[in-house]
Amino acid sequence: MKNSIKVERAKKNITQADLAILAKVSRQTINAMELGKYVPSTVLSLRLAQIFEVEVSQIFALEESDWD
């Protein structure tokens, strides 16, 4: 799954640490998501969408490999 957390973060001009506090997760989790190492739960995805004030589908996108 691709995500644009890094881009959205840049738009808001906040650091990984700031976003971690807002989303109530550790900074390592934000980092892992940005690197595509971790796919967040629905709850965390919705939190991120609310923080960035966008729809979930604007942050996350399916890839071909997600259908395997």
Added chain:
Amino acid sequence: MKLNYLFPNKYKKVGWLILIPSVITLILEFEPNSLDFNVPAIFIDELFGDKHFFGIVKNNILNEILGALILLSSLLVAFSKEESEDEYISKIRLESLVWAVYFNYAVLLISFLFIFDFAFLWVMLFNMFTILLFFIIRFNWQIYKLKKFAHYEK
């Protein structure tokens, strides 16, 4: 969602403070006579006698105490929350637990096949604690790597 069967973070430190001295005392292997007691037993298998259920045996209780302390404290160390226990940490926790179970039984399988007679008694003795031990090592190593190598980005 909130249910996760974990202890609060502060118990991790308590666990370590009990676990380390207990393991050291167990390794030193001393049995002070003052701790010899007649204790109730559920199953008795005397060296040159009968097997029977329920009775009283004379026993040095130090290794019972240490065994119980090691068991309980390693549970605390293994299953206390991290300072920032979130869903990603939970995933690492689960993966480490599965890994520890596989690794433990791999070690046990090899021991089954290549360790015999009385020497196997040591295997059984260690195997009581190794599943938690392997989990603790693996999980803490993963968390350490995560904290160290998650490079900071503005």
